Amino acid sequence: MRAFNRFVASAGLSNLADGISTVAWAWLASLLTRDALLIALVPVMLRVPYFLCSLPAGVIIDRVARLPLIRAMDATRALAYLALAVALWFIGPLSLVPATGVAHPFLYTLLLLSAAVVGVAEVFRDNAAQSVLPSLVPSATLERANGRLWSVELVGNALLGPALGAFLIASMLAAPFAANAVACLAALWLLRPLSSPLVAKKAERDWRAELREGFSFLGQHRLLRQLAWITGFWNLLYEMAAIALILHVQENLDLGARAYGLILAAGALGGIAGGWSGAWIIERFGPSRTAQWMLISSAPAFAAMALAPGAVSLAIVMIVFSFTGLVWNTVSVSYRQRLIPDALLGRVNSIYRMMAWGMMPVGMILSGVMVETLGGVAPREVALTAPFWAAAIGALILGLAGRRGLGRGFTA
Numbered sequence: 001m002r003a004f005n006r007f008v009a010s011a012g013l014s015n016l017a018d019g020i021s022t023v024a025w026a027w028l029a030s031l032l033t034r035d036a037l038l039i040a041l042v043p044v045m046l047r048v049p050y051f052l053c054s055l056p057a058g059v060i061i062d063r064v065a066r067l068p069l070i071r072a073m074d075a076t077r078a079l080a081y082l083a084l085a086v087a088l089w090f091i092g093p094l095s096l097v098p099a100t101g102v103a104h105p106f107l108y109t110l111l112l113l114s115a116a117v118v119g120v121a122e123v124f125r126d127n128a129a130q131s132v133l134p135s136l137v138p139s140a141t142l143e144r145a146n147g148r149l150w151s152v153e154l155v156g157n158a159l160l161g162p163a164l165g166a167f168l169i170a171s172m173l174a175a176p177f178a179a180n181a182v183a184c185l186a187a188l189w190l191l192r193p194l195s196s197p198l199v200a201k202k203a204e205r206d207w208r209a210e211l212r213e214g215f216s217f218l219g220q221h222r223l224l225r226q227l228a229w230i231t232g233f234w235n236l237l238y239e240m241a242a243i244a245l246i247l248h249v250q251e252n253l254d255l256g257a258r259a260y261g262l263i264l265a266a267g268a269l270g271g272i273a274g275g276w277s278g279a280w281i282i283e284r285f286g287p288s289r290t291a292q293w294m295l296i297s298s299a300p301a302f303a304a305m306a307l308a309p310g311a312v313s314l315a316i317v318m319i320v321f322s323f324t325g326l327v328w329n330t331v332s333v334s335y336r337q338r339l340i341p342d343a344l345l346g347r348v349n350s351i352y353r354m355m356a357w358g359m360m361p362v363g364m365i366l367s368g369v370m371v372e373t374l375g376g377v378a379p380r381e382v383a384l385t386a387p388f389w390a391a392a393i394g395a396l397i398l399g400l401a402g403r404r405g406l407g408r409g410f411t412a
Helices: 002-032 036-052 054-063 066-091 105-135 139-171 175-190 207-220 222-252 257-285 287-296 298-307 311-339 342-357 360-374 380-406
Strands: none
Touching: 002 036, 002 066, 002 105, 002 139, 002 175, 002 222, 002 257, 036 054, 036 105, 036 222, 036 342, 036 360, 054 066, 054 105, 054 207, 054 342, 066 105, 066 175, 105 139, 105 311, 105 342, 139 175, 139 257, 139 311, 207 222, 207 342, 222 257, 222 298, 222 311, 222 342, 222 360, 222 380, 257 287, 257 311, 287 298, 287 311, 287 380, 298 311, 298 380, 311 342, 360 380
């Protein structure tokens, strides 16, 4: 239990850095350009590695001790954040954002490169961490362990992180990135005493054969494949809305960085509640019914983001939205961790996450294209809400299409 507590605390600090970045990445981009596509390109650089690097990450995670790999990725993220903080410190106050193009091209390029490095490191860290958890707790307690872990992660990622990031970036542009570097190093330090299980040595290390094993396992389990595709398309819809939310909050609702951070932080309260109550809900209603209702509930939540008239109403929408999302994760991830053998966990997790997370950049780009295209034929305020409505329609279709498959049950 002590090892699990250290693991959870380290994850909390790592996700505190992610939460600060939730505001800092996109907000800094919005201070360099008003082009929605160029702003969306920053989070795209964070998420593209999930598509490009997931397969090699899975092979490596099953070959090496996982905890040292997590520590190495925390160190890599710390260096990337520190490089951006130092650059911002030396550049000083930014010039006014131009109507077209990019202010400070060097800084914008460094922002993209730093985001890419952090994104690659997160692919390895997140996959390795999800593969380590089943070795730290009994299989029967995975729902409760995941719920506790995600609740702590949400405190950092969506409650404290965005609010802290908003206040830091409003006071000094370099501050959130410097704070992230410190948080990543602290997460690394917490994991130092923990040891990884021994990794079985293989006589021949043919990465193609190893990947085929992972794909073969996923191919044999119909529900697991369906969960990967459902999660992937849902992530696409979520990122469409998340990118649009930044400019919608700034221009349509006339709110600043602090209000935006607090809205995201308020949403975390629902996620934390979902993390703590997820195991009880699954036990009470069953995993199939729980997954069905959590998925379909996204459609009205996306629509409500466009309709919310102010900060308070939008925060309430985010609370409900995050609650259902965390309960869905508790069902799907616990099923996956229980089903997949430890020796294959890194590869199958990575293939699954490539399918699930690799769709995120598509959603980000679609959001930017939609806003820019509609902006030429409709008022700007209407164009900024279009991604929410597209996500609502997509979520409704996804929920109805996935209902039958999810109803078949979550048995291994």
